[in-house]
Amino acid sequence: MKEPFDLLRDFINTVEVKVQELAKENGIEHLSGPQGRTVSYLFRNQDKEIFVKDIEERLHISKSVASNLIKRMVKNGFVSIIPSQKDKRCKQIVLTPLGLEKAEKIIVFHEKIHEQLLRGVDETELEVARRVFKQIKRNLEKKE
Template identity: 40%
Template sequence: MRTIVEKKGVIMLHVGFQIRDVSLALDKYLTQLAIKHDAENLDGPQGAVLFFLHTHRGVEIVQKHIEQFLSIQKSAASGLIKRMEKNGFISVQSHPTDKRYKLIAITELGEKKYEAIIEFLAASENLITDGISSQDLTVFKEVLQKIKDNVCSVECK
């Protein structure tokens, strides 16, 4: 049952329920689209690590860089790196001069997954924003930020 709010004589659906409905529909759509683009389970930290490694090719990357990029603890980064290495997305090798560090690099499979993520993001953004002007999107983003600020003024402290 939906909560209806009457405001200035106009009956409106409660904003919180509209946000929830959009969130549920978007989650269902994105899950199906991710499978279609072979990008499932890569929308979170693993996808972010692939993005980071792809954009820092040629740079020596160690676990500390990933911890800082994702703002996560050493133990979380260690588990993430182990899973990604097990999945074949990254390679981990000893640092040639400092054995305390392991060098982390994106593999060929990791690059393919990165490209799948980029295709997935483009396809999802195209559908989500279809028929919406850039001006309307700007206003929408500002309103979403204001809603987040309102909620966080109470809950995010």
């Protein structure tokens, strides 16, 4: 029964190493984690006002973690915080020109990593993997 967990651990480690390699090759080595996911989310939702609470929900993180993430991203020059157009009391998060540039690189990075990960995997196999991962996630979320 231990074998699936060993395979999963090896899989995760291999993916993490490859993700770091490709991120460095694509000039986004600091954006393969939560900052990159935030940049991608903001890029895909430029037509909407995005707030810290939206980042919390999207990344499944706490308010304090999301606030610290956004502070780091402001410091790194990827995002700015501006007043909402709808409610001046609220602060909207927007990509800076550097953030937009990095978002384009992240898109290329995601295409490369997905192509490499899924090479030789047909849709039937992928659907089985989806079901298995979803079931494992449900099992972990159950309180027993």
